[in-house]
Amino acid sequence: MTRLETPSQTVGPFFALALPWAAGAEVVPPGTPGAVRIRGRVLDGAGEPVADALVETWQAGPDGRFDQAGFGGFAQCATGADGGWEILTLKPGPLPAPGGGVEAPHLDVSVLARGLLVRLVTRIYFPDEAGANAADPVLSALDDPAARATLVAVAEGGDLRFDIHLQGDDETVFFEL
Amino acid sequence: MLEDHRRSRGVHPPALFAAYASTRLRAPLRPAVPLPPGLTETTGPRPAAERVLAAAADLTRDGAGEPLGERIVVAGRVVDEDERPVAGTVVEIWQANAAGRYSHPDDRHRAPLDPNFRGVGRCLTGADGGYRFVTIRPGAYPWRNHANAWRPAHIHFSLLGRAFAERLVTQMYFPGDPLLDHDPIAASIPDPAARRRLVATWSPELTEPEWALGYRWDIVLRGGVSTPLHAAEGPG
Ligand SMILES: [Fe+3]
Secondary structure, three states: OOOOOOOOOOOOOOHHHOOOOOOOOEOOOOOOOOOEEEEEEEEOOOOOEOOOEEEEEEOOOOOOOOOEOOEOOEEEEEOOOOOEEEEEEOOOOOEEOOOOOEEOOEEEEEEEEOOOOOOEEEEEEOOOOHHHHHHOHHHHOOOOHHHHHOOEOEEEOOEEEOOEEOOOOOOOOOEEO | OHHHHHOOOOOOOOOOOOOOHHHOOOOOOOOOEEOOOOHHHHOOOOOOHHHHHOOEOEOOOOOOOOOOOOEEEEEEEEEEOOOOEOOOOEEEEEOOOOOOOOOOOOOOOOOOOOOOOOOEEEEEOOOOOEEEEEEEOOOOEEEOOOOOEEEOOEEEEEEOOOOHHHOEEEEEEOOOOOOHHHOHHHHOOOOHHHHHOOEOEEOOOOOEOOOEEEEEOOEEEOOOOOOOHHHHOOOO
């Protein structure tokens, strides 16, 4: 190492000037076969909506490959007044895990907001993958079933729901990279 | 490499920093769980075509006339910790105008908007990781964190980097700003030397005669976490 890393600072309340882009929340266009809508809310430690957050997701395609033609894999969505965000994407395929084994289908998530000095990192897993989730090395490293549950989206009327609790009893599991 | 993945501890602020009031209800209180970087973390989005097309590295050309304030050049290199250039990555910036006002509807600071300044810029790094913006020196502005609180002049920066693990959002400050030592957001960085890395340097080389002061600011993304996409894509 010859250079030292630049520290992180909060994205602040006015990122919408520059980020995100229109249609940035759609990894695939509406009507794409197999498209799944993932929606949720970002909530603070008092259970109040976080209306000035930016949620970003990054994922493999259905074939387990990254950034293939027609599937970029990246989405950004700013939250609304109710803390809500949503993206439209395809379910990713499983991936080889760094320490051996197989990672269940998942999206990596960054949460940026005023009051977050460093982005928060979490993962979205899929509720219809119980077997793969049970074998996933990241999920199975979490001892507490309630903690694991914060990382699995909930099926809701054909969509998936993934609420992000920044703080409190239902606090989402966040990762350190 | 896996032993390295938390080597940057101490560089970044903690989640909870009570002097910055907005962290109190937003910072997770449980310890973050170490995540050994896998394929999802060591790959990342390529610059989207529309972002590249909309490249706008001169923030003084948004209106019919020139924005008010002190014209400046802000330039530097985006590199990783091994000093390898991060080429072809998008650098996005946003900032207040010379009066300390953002062109954002939620900014209620009683300072004038400038019809010739939006305060949004974007460019792609060159082969050497270099970037360069022409803009206006932003003004300080008040915020409600504590009594008579003022943010030091700053420019917001966002970089996707080469991999999800490299994503960086930060702020660049100006040398000699007396507000810097009183700013809870800057002070949240525990190591004073790391804090100083957010302060640009006035540069005679970047300063253009009869036209603009120049400031140099290099951005160092964490290294050792990016997998070239072709390697992550498997056979074929
Ligand atoms: Fe700001």
